[in-house]
Amino acid sequence: MVIASEAGPSKSGREKEGSPEEKDDRTFECNICLDTAKDAVVSMCGHLFCWPCLHQWLDTRPTRQVCPVCKAAISEDKVIPLYGRGSTKQEDPRNKVPPRPPGQRTEPENNGGFPGFGFGDGGFHMSFGIGAFPFGFVTSSFNFGDHHHQRPAHGAGRGMALLDEDPFVSKIFLWVAAIFIMWLFYA
Amino acid sequence: MADQNINPFSQEPTTKTTPERRQLSQSNHAVSRRLQKELMTLMMNAEKGVSAFPEGENLFKWIATIIGPDGTVYEGITFKLSLEFLNNYPYVPPIVKFTSPCFHPNVDLTGNICLDILKEKWSALYDVRTVLLSLQSLLAEPNNDSPLNQTAAELWPNQTEFKVHMEKFMADMRKQNS
Ligand SMILES: [Zn+2]
Ligand SMILES: [Zn+2]
Numbered sequence: 419m420v421i422a423s424e425a426g427p428s429k430s431g432r433e434k435e436g437s438p439e440e441k442d443d444r445t446f447e448c449n450i451c452l453d454t455a456k457d458a459v460v461s462m463c464g465h466l467f468c469w470p471c472l473h474q475w476l477d478t479r480p481t482r483q484v485c486p487v488c489k490a491a492i493s494e495d496k497v498i499p500l501y502g503r504g505s506t507k508q509e510d511p512r513n514k515v516p517p518r519p520p521g522q523r524t525e526p527e528n529n530g531g532f533p534g535f536g537f538g539d540g541g542f543h544m545s546f547g548i549g550a551f552p553f554g555f556v557t558s559s560f561n562f563g564d565h566h567h568q569r570p571a572h573g574a575g576r577g578m579a580l581l582d583e584d585p586f587v588s589k590i591f592l593w594v595a596a597i598f599i600m601w602l603f604y605a
Numbered sequence: 606m607a608d609q610n611i612n613p614f615s616q617e618p619t620t621k622t623t624p625e626r627r628q629l630s631q632s633n634h635a636v637s638r639r640l641q642k643e644l645m646t647l648m649m650n651a652e653k654g655v656s657a658f659p660e661g662e663n664l665f666k667w668i669a670t671i672i673g674p675d676g677t678v679y680e681g682i683t684f685k686l687s688l689e690f691l692n693n694y695p696y697v698p699p700i701v702k703f704t705s706p707c708f709h710p711n712v713d714l715t716g717n718i719c720l721d722i723l724k725e726k727w728s729a730l731y732d733v734r735t736v737l738l739s740l741q742s743l744l745a746e747p748n749n750d751s752p753l754n755q756t757a758a759e760l761w762p763n764q765t766e767f768k769v770h771m772e773k774f775m776a777d778m779r780k781q782n783s
Pocket of ligand 1: 467
């Protein structure tokens with residue numbers, strides 16, 4: 419029988435056991451199909467899979483969601499996609515497999531921002547220390563625009579939800595800030 | 606009211622037929638690829654005491670051999686096995702059977718094997734190589750708690766008696782087959 423192999427003559431020469439190059443190649447092989455991982459995702463336990471392969475694995479055993487390699491608990495929303503350079507080009511359209519879960523971006527903590535500016539805390543309790551830094555106010559409002567661009571397509575973290583209303587809110591803030599500045603000047 | 610809720614589900618299989626069929630041929634291809642890779646690795650790094658090769662042109666059916674581990678009653682005996690891969694391999698384990706007679710607590714008279722990794726403990730990471738190596742160590746260390754062959758399980762603690770029985774069993778099976 420004929421073995422259809424992608425390994426050309428140049429490659430077969432180094433398929434000896436333990437050769438360092440071979441090990442290098444295997445580092446990025448999917449643990450399920452044994453091919454180089456496509457649409458790669460990595461589990462929290464650090465094991466690499468193609469997303470379609472892992473998805474099918476989880477699909478075939480809905481009651482026992484474990485990592486095929488180390489049997490650690492695993493779940494679809496806790497895998498991390500890996501985006502290599504040019505990885506988007508390798509994507510082949512899969513109609514049945516749901517899209518790979520998006521990466522979750524956490525914004526770096528904005529140290530320069532205004533400390534009393536706590537949206538998530540559920541209120542506009544900006545202590546009136548604001549008066550001292552009226553400009554911090556304005557820049558904070560403008561930052562909203564940036565958040566929009568950097569946000570991943572689907573996977574908005576929970577904290578992001580509040581920002582969805584921002585066109586309106588930020589306008590109000592601009593106005594408040596403007597009035598504030600005026601007040602500072604005239605007072 | 607309840608009927609209305611159930612109906613859409615019962616109709617689902619019919620509406621899904623076409624994409625599922627397409628997926629099936631895709632997955633067949635993926636299974637072949639994986640089996641080819643397994644075959645390559647098996648041929649490149651021959652494992653001591655185990656071997657496997659597809660049966661004829663069919664990549665989904667393999668014939669394997671395991672040599673009984675040293676220092677056991679099976680020492681030097683070559684066992685033949687058959688492996689059958691379904692088209693959702695490696696998401697489900699292969700169907701593995703002894704085709705040559707094997708007197709062992711976890712193997713029944715027709716060659717069926719009771720081994721956790723071939724059932725509920727299966728993982729997509731296992732392959733022909735690891736299955737055969739696991740079976741080789743199962744020969745040396747049976748799991749006597751859930752025997753398929755009660756006689757063998759009872760005899761196991763007394764290895765000399767076990768061996769006598771085993772040789773008689775193998776002779777009988779050979780007679781039956783000829
Ligand atoms: Zn894969
Ligand atoms: Zn793992």
